[in-house]
Amino acid sequence: MNALQSLFEEMMTSRVSEAHKEVVFHLGDCRDVLANLTDESVRLVVTSPPYNIGKEYETFQTLDQYLDAQSGVIEECVRVLAENGSLCWQTGYFVRNGEIVPLDALLFPVFRDLGLKMRNRIVWHFEHGLHCKRRLSGRYETISWYTKSDHYIFNVDPIRVPQKYPGKRHFKGPRTGQLSGNPLGKNPGDVWIFPNVKHNHIEKTPHPCQFPVELVERLVLSLTEANDLVLDPYMGVASTAIGVLRHGRRAVGAEIDPQYHSIGLGRIQAELQGALKTRPMGRPVYQPPTSNVARKIKKRVPKGKNCSVLRK
Numbered sequence: 001m002n003a004l005q006s007l008f009e010e011m012m013t014s015r016v017s018e019a020h021k022e023v024v025f026h027l028g029d030c031r032d033v034l035a036n037l038t039d040e041s042v043r044l045v046v047t048s049p050p051y052n053i054g055k056e057y058e059t060f061q062t063l064d065q066y067l068d069a070q071s072g073v074i075e076e077c078v079r080v081l082a083e084n085g086s087l088c089w090q091t092g093y094f095v096r097n098g099e100i101v102p103l104d105a106l107l108f109p110v111f112r113d114l115g116l117k118m119r120n121r122i123v124w125h126f127e128h129g130l131h132c133k134r135r136l137s138g139r140y141e142t143i144s145w146y147t148k149s150d151h152y153i154f155n156v157d158p159i160r161v162p163q164k165y166p167g168k169r170h171f172k173g174p175r176t177g178q179l180s181g182n183p184l185g186k187n188p189g190d191v192w193i194f195p196n197v198k199h200n201h202i203e204k205t206p207h208p209c210q211f212p213v214e215l216v217e218r219l220v221l222s223l224t225e226a227n228d229l230v231l232d233p234y235m236g237v238a239s240t241a242i243g244v245l246r247h248g249r250r251a252v253g254a255e256i257d258p259q260y261h262s263i264g265l266g267r268i269q270a271e272l273q274g275a276l277k278t279r280p281m282g283r284p285v286y287q288p289p290t291s292n293v294a295r296k297i298k299k300r301v302p303k304g305k306n307c308s309v310l311r312k
């Protein structure tokens with residue numbers, strides 16, 4: 001019996017499997033799932049925890065209470081993480097009376113005290129969100145990527161992106177005439193631009209803060225191998241499970257809210273039937289065409305001046 005089968009028997013929770021695809025998705029507290037996972041059985045943890053900002057699924061906690069609760073879950077995640085595994089904690093800001101606290105900074109000492117090493121602080125940039133009046137509008141969140149040891153899995157080839165100048169060649173030295181970049185594409189870097197799941201995003205469900213499946217896919221492809229087990233303690237509507245199944249890995253996680261759990265199960269079933277639509281990895285972000293009005297204004301502005309000259 002493999003780790004997921006015994007977990008399923010143990011907890012009488014939702015298990016969906018088809019051929020080699022397997023997910024255990026528990027309706028309830030993530031600490032129950034964690035308590036049933038054996039040490040070092042998970043190759044990757046990917047999650048976006050509650051931010052304690054008053055979403056419908058949160059009861060407000062002081063920052064100290066929040067930190068305490070997160071520390072307990074993180075400690076368990078580290079216990080179940082394989083020696084060559086990775087942990088990716090996707091967070092934004094705690095906001096109170098206009099003051100912001102970056103959650104990745106708040107949690108950094110917790111991860112370090114548990115012996116994890118940070119490999120990247122990935123900035124996820126998006127273009128939609130609240131319009132702030134007394135500070136700049138927030139247009140990024142972060143993914144803190146930590147590893148348990150120095151011998152971690154990292155495969156960059158499956159997540160390479162197109163070179164800016166694909167045909168560029170060395171023009172001097174011993175490699176003159178040869179391509180200067182990798183023909184498979186370049187390392188995607190640590191600033192990732194994906195639309196956030198709002199309004200008419202194809203993946204939108206009633207959940208207020210899903211992350212996009214393409215974000216999970218990048219992490220799964222670079223930080224795991226076929227059939228590995230990936231954990232999301234705060235699964236929401238199962239975006240992690242979908243990104244994991246799509247690439248032949250197995251998923252385990254929990255969601256405490258029955259509505260989100262049920263939507264998540266439906267999405268998993270649709271994925272297994274090949275019917276779930278997601279935004280494809282690698283699709284460029286939509287750039288709206290310059291409107292006629294903007295084009296006219298541009299024509300009227302003399303070279304080297306900015307728009308303020310028109311207002312005089």
Ligand SMILES: C[S@@+](CC[C@H](N)C(=O)[O-])C[C@H]1O[C@@H](n2cnc3c(N)ncnc32)[C@H](O)[C@@H]1O
Nearest residue numbers: 029030057210211234235236237239255256257
């Ligand atoms: C930021 S959302 C995650 C969304 C998810 N990444 C997605 O794409 O759907 C955090 C989720 O954690 C759930 N949650 C909060 N406390 C939990 C707990 N103790 N155990 C399991 N789930 C919990 C919330 O209901 C919420 O859906």
